[in-house]
Amino acid sequence: MSDVGTGLLLGLSVALTAQNLFYCFAGAVFGTLVGVLPGVGPVVTIALLLPVTFTLEPTSALIMLSGIFYGAQYGGSTTSILLNMPGETSSVITCLDGHAMARQGRAGAALGISAIGSFFAGTVATLVVALFAPALTRLAIAIGPADYFSLMTLGLVGAVVLAQGSLLKAIAMVALGLLLGLVGTDVNSSVARFDFGVPELTDGLNFAVVAMGLFGIGEILTSLERNVGAGHIAAYGRVLPSLAELRQSAMAVLRGTGIGTVLGVLPGGGPSLGAFASYTLEKRLSREPSRFGRGAIEGVAAPESANNAAAQTSFIPLLTLGIPSNAVMALMIGAMMIHGITPGPQVITARPDLFWGVIASMWVGNLMLLLLNLPLIGLWVRVLRIPYRLLYPIILLFSCVGIYSLSNSTVDVALAAGFGVLGYVLTKLAFEPAPLLLGFVLGPMMEENLRRAMIMSRGDPSVFVTEPVSAGLLAAAAILLLLTILPTVRRGREVAFQE
Amino acid sequence: MLRHLLGLAALLTAALPAHAQSYPDRPIRIVVPFAAGGGQDILLRHVTPKLSAILGQQVIIDNRAGASGNIGTSLVAKAAPDGYTLGLGSNSTHAANHALFKGLDFDPIKGFDPVIVLAQTPLALVVNANVPARTVPELVAYVKANPGKVNYASAGVGSPTHLSGVLFNRVAGTDLVHVPFKSSAPALVDLVAGRVSVMFDTFPATTSFVKAGQLRQLAAVGLARSPSAPDLPTLSEAGFPGVETYFWSAIFAPAGTPQPILDKLNRAFNEALADREVTTKLEELGYVLVKDSKPETARAFVAAEFKKWTELVRLADIQPE
Numbered sequence: 001m002s003d004v005g006t007g008l009l010l011g012l013s014v015a016l017t018a019q020n021l022f023y024c025f026a027g028a029v030f031g032t033l034v035g036v037l038p039g040v041g042p043v044v045t046i047a048l049l050l051p052v053t054f055t056l057e058p059t060s061a062l063i064m065l066s067g068i069f070y071g072a073q074y075g076g077s078t079t080s081i082l083l084n085m086p087g088e089t090s091s092v093i094t095c096l097d098g099h100a101m102a103r104q105g106r107a108g109a110a111l112g113i114s115a116i117g118s119f120f121a122g123t124v125a126t127l128v129v130a131l132f133a134p135a136l137t138r139l140a141i142a143i144g145p146a147d148y149f150s151l152m153t154l155g156l157v158g159a160v161v162l163a164q165g166s167l168l169k170a171i172a173m174v175a176l177g178l179l180l181g182l183v184g185t186d187v188n189s190s191v192a193r194f195d196f197g198v199p200e201l202t203d204g205l206n207f208a209v210v211a212m213g214l215f216g217i218g219e220i221l222t223s224l225e226r227n228v229g230a231g232h233i234a235a236y237g238r239v240l241p242s243l244a245e246l247r248q249s250a251m252a253v254l255r256g257t258g259i260g261t262v263l264g265v266l267p268g269g270g271p272s273l274g275a276f277a278s279y280t281l282e283k284r285l286s287r288e289p290s291r292f293g294r295g296a297i298e299g300v301a302a303p304e305s306a307n308n309a310a311a312q313t314s315f316i317p318l319l320t321l322g323i324p325s326n327a328v329m330a331l332m333i334g335a336m337m338i339h340g341i342t343p344g345p346q347v348i349t350a351r352p353d354l355f356w357g358v359i360a361s362m363w364v365g366n367l368m369l370l371l372l373n374l375p376l377i378g379l380w381v382r383v384l385r386i387p388y389r390l391l392y393p394i395i396l397l398f399s400c401v402g403i404y405s406l407s408n409s410t411v412d413v414a415l416a417a418g419f420g421v422l423g424y425v426l427t428k429l430a431f432e433p434a435p436l437l438l439g440f441v442l443g444p445m446m447e448e449n450l451r452r453a454m455i456m457s458r459g460d461p462s463v464f465v466t467e468p469v470s471a472g473l474l475a476a477a478a479i480l481l482l483l484t485i486l487p488t489v490r491r492g493r494e495v496a497f498q499e
Numbered sequence: 500m501l502r503h504l505l506g507l508a509a510l511l512t513a514a515l516p517a518h519a520q521s522y523p524d525r526p527i528r529i530v531v532p533f534a535a536g537g538g539q540d541i542l543l544r545h546v547t548p549k550l551s552a553i554l555g556q557q558v559i560i561d562n563r564a565g566a567s568g569n570i571g572t573s574l575v576a577k578a579a580p581d582g583y584t585l586g587l588g589s590n591s592t593h594a595a596n597h598a599l600f601k602g603l604d605f606d607p608i609k610g611f612d613p614v615i616v617l618a619q620t621p622l623a624l625v626v627n628a629n630v631p632a633r634t635v636p637e638l639v640a641y642v643k644a645n646p647g648k649v650n651y652a653s654a655g656v657g658s659p660t661h662l663s664g665v666l667f668n669r670v671a672g673t674d675l676v677h678v679p680f681k682s683s684a685p686a687l688v689d690l691v692a693g694r695v696s697v698m699f700d701t702f703p704a705t706t707s708f709v710k711a712g713q714l715r716q717l718a719a720v721g722l723a724r725s726p727s728a729p730d731l732p733t734l735s736e737a738g739f740p741g742v743e744t745y746f747w748s749a750i751f752a753p754a755g756t757p758q759p760i761l762d763k764l765n766r767a768f769n770e771a772l773a774d775r776e777v778t779t780k781l782e783e784l785g786y787v788l789v790k791d792s793k794p795e796t797a798r799a800f801v802a803a804e805f806k807k808w809t810e811l812v813r814l815a816d817i818q819p820e
Contacts (some may be wrong), residue, residue: 047535047562051544141692185567187679190599190656190817197602199566199573267685321691322707323684327534330684334536337703338544340783344707408563409570448681455678456650456694
C-alpha cells in the first residue's frame with residue numbers, strides 16, 4: 001500500500017509538470033476531436049502522431065497518446081447521441097438510447113451523463129490500475145482459451161437479450177453477425193474465407209466500417225424519407241441531466257464501471273465488450289426493460305461508464321506485461337519501442353517514473369476531459385439545429401475520409417456504403433443492427449478460442465466444463481438463456497415490447 | 500528556332516527516366532506493407548530521418564497494411580520505376596507469401612530491384628520457466644518423454660515462428676504440437692501462463708520475460724549467436740543444425756529502376772545505417788543490422804530466401820490459398 005502511495009506521489013510529480021500537463025491536455029483535446037469525427041479513430045490518429053512523438057520524452061509521448069485514447073472514448077459518444085453516428089466502436093451501444101434521448105430533446109442530459117459517468121468510471125478505474133495492476137495481470141494471464149470461449153457464449157446470449165422486438169429476428173441478426181465475422185483469414189489454416197479474390201477482405205471486415213455503415217449511413221438514408229429541410233430536433237431542453245436523472249443513473253454508472261474495469265483487463269475484451277455487457281445487464285436488471293432503446297438514461301450511463309473504465313484498465317496488460325489488448329495498445333508498444341523502452345514486466349521497476357506518471361496522468365486527463373466536455377455540450381446540441389441538407393453531406397464527407405483513413409483503402413469506403421444500404425433495409429424490416437454487431441465482434445474471437453482450446457485439449461470438449469471459470473460462465477449463459485426463452489417470461493416480454 | 504530547340508530539349512529531358520544527377524528532386528515515398536508501430540515499421544522509422552538528411556529530400560513512410568503485406572507490396576510493384584516509390588519487404592512479402600497465397604499479382608523476384616538488406620532479426624527458442632529443461636537436448640528429451648503432449652505457439656501459420664517449429668520437429672525428431680495465434684503478443688500470454696510450453700520468437704519480444712523469470716531462452720535460432728544474448732548457443736552448437744529461420748527487412752524498388760538511382764539509394768541507406776546514433780538505438784531494440792549490403796548481394800540474398808521459404812512452406816504442408 002505504501003508502495004502504491006509513493007508510486008502515485010511519484011506519478012503525480014511527473015504528471016503535473018508543466019510539460020506533461022500540456023501533452024496530457026493536447027492528447028485529451030485531440031482525442032475528443034477524433035472521437036467526434038465519425039470513422040477517424042484513435043488508431044489512425046496515434047499512427048499519424050507517432051513520428052511527432054519521436055522528439056518528446058518517452059513519458060510525455062505516452063501521456064499524450066494515452067490522452068488521445070481515452071479522450072476518444074469521451075468524444076465518441078457525442079456523435080452517437082446527436083446523430084446516431086458512432087464515432088468509436090465502443091460507443092455503438094450508446095446510439096440506442098442516447099440518440100433516442102436526443103430525439104426527445106434530451107441530448108444535453110444524455111451528453112451530460114455520459115461525461116459524468118465517464119469521469120467517475122475513469123477515476124475508479126485509474127485507482128484500480130494503481131492498486132491492483134499486478135493482481136489483475138495474473139487474471140489476464142489466467143484466463144485461457146476455454147474461458148474466453150465461454151465468455152463469448154455468454155455475450156452472444158446477452159446479444160439476444162439486448163434486442164427489443166422479436167426474439168427470432170434477434171437470433172437471425174446474431175447469426176448474420178457471426179457469418180460476417182467469418183470473412184477473412186482463418187487463424188488455424190491461413191485459408192482466406194469469403195474474400196471473393198479481394199485482397200482487402202483477407203483481413204476480415206473492419207468493425208468501424210460495418211458499424212458506420214449500419215448505424216450512421218443507414219440512419220442518414222432513413223432520415224432522407226423525413227423532411228430534409230428542417231433541423232434535426234426542434235427543442236433540446238436542458239444542458240445537464242436533472243437530479244432525478246442523476247439518481248436514476250447512479251447504479252448504472254456503478255455497475256458499468258465494475259464491468260468495464262474487469263473486461264478491460266482481458267486482452268481482446270476492452271471497451272467495446274464492456275459497453276455491450278453493461279447495457280445488457282442494465283436492461284436485464286431494469287424493472288421496465290421496455291424503456292430501453294427509447295431513451296432510458298441508464299442505457300447511456302452504463303455503457304459510457306463501462307467503456308471509459310475499460311479504456312483505463314486495458315493499460316494493465318500493456319504496462320505490466322508489455323502485451324497489447326487492442327490495436328491502440330499495440331501502437332503504444334510501438335511508441336515505447338521507438339523510444340528504446342522494451343515493454344514488458346520490467347517497466348514498473350526499470351521506469352517507475354513512466355509507469356506511475358502515465359497512471360497519474362490518466363486521472364488528470366479524465367478531469368481535464370470533464371471540464372472540457374461539460375461546457376462543450378451546449379455547443380454540440382446546437383449542431384442539431386443545422387438543417388439535414390447541410391448537416392448530412394458534411395457528415396458523409398467526414399465519414400468517407402475517416403473510413404478511408406482506417407487503412408488507406410477505398411474498398412473500405414465502398415463496403416461502408418454497402419452496409420449503409422443494408423442498415424436501411426434492416427431498419428425498414430424492423431431488424432435491429434445491435435445484435436448483429438455483437439455477433440460480428442464476438443464471432444471471430446469465439447471461433448479462434450474454441451479451436452485453440454480444442455487443439456490444446458487434443459479434441460476433448462470436456463475442457464469447457466472442467467475448467468472452473470469456463471464452467472461458471474457457461475452456467476450463467478444457460479441461466480440467462482432459460483430466463484429469456486421460458487414461456488412465461490416470454491409472454492411477459494412480448495407484452496412489454498408491444499409497439 | 501533556338502528557343503524551340505531548347506524547349507524540345509527540355510521536354511526530352513523531362514520525358515527521360517529520372518536523372519541520377521538531379522535525383523531526388525522531390526520527396527520519396529517508402530511503402531511499409533505493415534501496420535505503423537510494428538517491428539518492421541519501427542526499424543524504418545529509425546532510419547528515415549537520417550536518410551532524409553542525406554538525400555536532401557523528405558522520405559515519407561506510407562503504411563499500407565493488410566493481407567500479410569501483399570496489398571502494399573503489390574502497390575510498389577505497380578509503381579513507376581523512378582526511385583520515388585520504394586517498398587519495405589520482408590521474408591513474408593518477398594519469400595513465404597508466394598508459396599502461401601495463390602494468385603498474387605506481383606512477382607517477388609522479377610517485379611522488384613532490391614536496394615539493400617537492412618537487418619536480420621534472429622529468433623530465440625524460448626520455453627516457459629516451469630518446463631524442466633535448461634538446454635536444448637534436455638528439452639528434446641522432455642518432449643520425447645511426453646509424446647503428443649507439448650505445445651508450441653506461433654504468431655501465425657506460415658510465419659517464421661511457425662516454420663521454425665516445423666523444421667525443429669524434423670531435425671530433432673520431436674512432435675511439438677502447433678498452436679497458432681494471430682500475432683506474437685497473445686501467443687506470449689499463453690506461453691507465460693504455461694498453456695503452451697515452447698515458442699520461437701524474437702529476442703526483443705521475449706527478453707523482458709526472461710529477465711522477470713517467466714520464460715527461459717534455450718538457444719538462438721539462426722546462423723550466429725544473438726548480440727543481445729552472446730552466451731546463448733545457436734541451435735547448431737546445441738547439436739541440432741539446419742534450423743535457420745529469422746526475420747529480415749529489405750528495401751525494394753519497382754523493377755526497371757535505373758541503376759544509378761539504385762546505387763545512390765543504396766549508398767544513402769548504408770550511410771544512414773552506419774550513423775552511430777541510428778545503430779545504437781536499433782541494436783538496443785534487438786535488430787541485427789546488415790553491414791554494407793549492395794544491390795547485387797541483396798538480389799542474391801532475396802533469391803536464396805525465396806527458395807528457402809518456398810521449400811519450408813511445402814515442408815509444413817500448408818496449402819496455398
